[in-house]
Amino acid sequence: MGNRVAVIGVGQTQHAAVRGDVSLPGLIREAVYRALDDAQMTMADIDAIVIGKAPDFFEGIMMPEGYLAEALGAVGKPFFRVHTAGSVGGSTAIVAASHIEAGVAERVLTIGWEMQSCSEAMWALSFPIPFQQQLVAGAGGYFAPFIREYIRRSNAPDDIGVLVALKDRLNALKNPYAHLHEPDITYDSVKESFMLWEPIRYSETCPSSDGAIAMVLGSESVAEATAAATGVRPAWVHGMSMRSEPSMASGRDQVSPQAGKDCAADVFAQAGVTDPRAEIDVVEMYVPFSWYEPMWLENLGFAAEGEGWKMTEQGATQLDGDLPVNCSGGVLSTNPIGASGMLRFGEAAMQVRGQCGDHQIDGVRRALGHAYGGAAQYYAMWVVGADKP
Amino acid sequence: MGEPSGPGDGLLSAPLVIEYPFNRTTGPVIGAFLTGLRDGIVTGITGEDGRIICPPVEYDPTSGAPLTTMVPVGSEGEIVSWSWVGAVRDGQILDHPHALALVRLDGADTAMLHVVDAPSADAVRTGARVRIRWAEERSGSITDIAAFELIGADA
Numbered sequence: 189m190g191n192r193v194a195v196i197g198v199g200q201t202q203h204a205a206v207r208g209d210v211s212l213p214g215l216i217r218e219a220v221y222r223a224l225d226d227a228q229m230t231m232a233d234i235d236a237i238v239i240g241k242a243p244d245f246f247e248g249i250m251m252p253e254g255y256l257a258e259a260l261g262a263v264g265k266p267f268f269r270v271h272t273a274g275s276v277g278g279s280t281a282i283v284a285a286s287h288i289e290a291g292v293a294e295r296v297l298t299i300g301w302e303m304q305s306c307s308e309a310m311w312a313l314s315f316p317i318p319f320q321q322q323l324v325a326g327a328g329g330y331f332a333p334f335i336r337e338y339i340r341r342s343n344a345p346d347d348i349g350v351l352v353a354l355k356d357r358l359n360a361l362k363n364p365y366a367h368l369h370e371p372d373i374t375y376d377s378v379k380e381s382f383m384l385w386e387p388i389r390y391s392e393t394c395p396s397s398d399g400a401i402a403m404v405l406g407s408e409s410v411a412e413a414t415a416a417a418t419g420v421r422p423a424w425v426h427g428m429s430m431r432s433e434p435s436m437a438s439g440r441d442q443v444s445p446q447a448g449k450d451c452a453a454d455v456f457a458q459a460g461v462t463d464p465r466a467e468i469d470v471v472e473m474y475v476p477f478s479w480y481e482p483m484w485l486e487n488l489g490f491a492a493e494g495e496g497w498k499m500t501e502q503g504a505t506q507l508d509g510d511l512p513v514n515c516s517g518g519v520l521s522t523n524p525i526g527a528s529g530m531l532r533f534g535e536a537a538m539q540v541r542g543q544c545g546d547h548q549i550d551g552v553r554r555a556l557g558h559a560y561g562g563a564a565q566y567y568a569m570w571v572v573g574a575d576k577p
Numbered sequence: 578m579g580e581p582s583g584p585g586d587g588l589l590s591a592p593l594v595i596e597y598p599f600n601r602t603t604g605p606v607i608g609a610f611l612t613g614l615r616d617g618i619v620t621g622i623t624g625e626d627g628r629i630i631c632p633p634v635e636y637d638p639t640s641g642a643p644l645t646t647m648v649p650v651g652s653e654g655e656i657v658s659w660s661w662v663g664a665v666r667d668g669q670i671l672d673h674p675h676a677l678a679l680v681r682l683d684g685a686d687t688a689m690l691h692v693v694d695a696p697s698a699d700a701v702r703t704g705a706r707v708r709i710r711w712a713e714e715r716s717g718s719i720t721d722i723a724a725f726e727l728i729g730a731d732a
Binding site for chain 2: 206207208209210211212213214217231232245247248258259260261262263303305306307312315316317318319
């Protein structure tokens with residue numbers, strides 16, 4: 189690790205299926221203002237900006253960072269775009285933090301966004317490439333066979349996904365920014381919802397959202413000065429890591445990819461975490477389809493192989509469990525794709541900073557933010573904590 | 578090294594056609610500008626340095642500060658720079674030769690790119706005075722300005 193880095197401001201938009209009240213730059217600015225306000229800063233205080241989103245095809249604007257530069261106050265400042273598919277929000281935060289680690293900036297603004305109402309992202313991923321099987325399946329259709337394989341290997345009861353979806357959607361009711369607020373949701377309503385990509389039901393699937401999140405990251409001296417001024421503790425970065433692997437590598441295990449295991453091992457080693465379940469207080473995990481909660485619990489090392497679903501079934505991942513997962517409602521309740529990873533990173537930081545309101549877990553000292561993308565081939569994770577590392 | 582093989586050598590090729598619709602939301606500033614066009618009024622916005630930017634932008638192009646003070650500008654202005662379209666192709670705005678020009682409307686400090694319906698390239702010059710020719714049916718689009726026409730001594 190280089191210089192110390194901390195999260196000193198977080199802001200997110202009101203997420204919705206269609207944010208017709210704002211332009212694309214206006215949507216992003218909503219998150220940026222809130223993050224700057226949280227840090228008691230203005231755009232003039234920012235040294236550099238690092239922005240991420242999923243493929244340009246989702247909005248149909250080639251290299252939108254150029255189009256956004258003026259609106260984001262980036263004129264005359266270093267301005268850098270990151271792109272790692274669905275994990276991009278996490279990767280973007282890591283690239284932003286590395287500016288401070290490296291000592292080239294003191295205050296970095298980082299942004300993740302997507303305006304999915306500009307198109308239909310699910311089908312944008314499925315265009316007919318010549319000489320390849322045309323699946324027209326979207327992301328859920330791609331992942332469904334690997335979920336089915338997880339169920340076969342682990343002998344999990346077939347309603348674990350229902351439990352995850354119900355938990356995350358109920359958590360979202362405590363998060364005013366979440367896209368989906370479904371007060372009438374029940375176990376039965378999830379289970380009876382339309383089977384979209386067997387074994388994934390409609391209510392076990394992430395929505396398509398417009399939204400953005402921004403964070404202000406600060407160096408050690410900036411973080412201490414900001415904390416003194418705002419009275420909110422910084423969320424110190426204890427470790428951060430990215431890994432990737434080819435989508436079609438021979439011998440690849442798509443149920444528990446090696447890149448995810450390696451990324452988790454690296455981030456926990458950096459943070460000095462040897463027993464993740466005991467030492468991590470809360471997790472914001474990228475779960476776009478319900479079954480990925482138990483799958484990632486195992487991939488990340490919170491549970492032994494084949495045991496992750498038991499944590500879900502026993503309620504360990506609920507708000508009152510010993511390892512609350514996705515207190516915000518997670519990707520299952522809010523999915524502006526390019527923002528989703530940074531929402532995980534930002535919500536982890538908010539838990540450490542005590543900013544989560546009704547979905548705050550008491551006494552969070554260390555939190556994990558996790559993101560994955562592509563064909564479960566890109567990973568980004570960070571551990572943030574209340575104590576200076 | 579030989580030349581790369583192509584389809585003519587018996588290798589397979591296939592088209593990849595992507596047709597895909599996108600939507601846009603305008604937001605409060607561009608939305609107001611377009612609504613104004615529908616009503617036959619062109620608006621600009623006051624930048625932080627006091628310049629009137631037209632067409633308007635939501636955020637100051639230098640500082641990024643949000644801009645909110647919209648002001649009407651004139652329906653006449655002058656050509657800042659131009660290019661002559663002598664050979665007209667399908668799909669272009671006018672079906673006869675015309676100029677593409679940067680036009681700065683009276684009261685604005687910046688120019689917009691649009692079409693000038695002029696009889697010949699000889700009639701067009703930087704500094705020439707022009708006036709908006711409104712479309713007969715307007716819907717809230719930049720094409721509500723059908724074209725600019727030369728006026729006064731330039732006509």
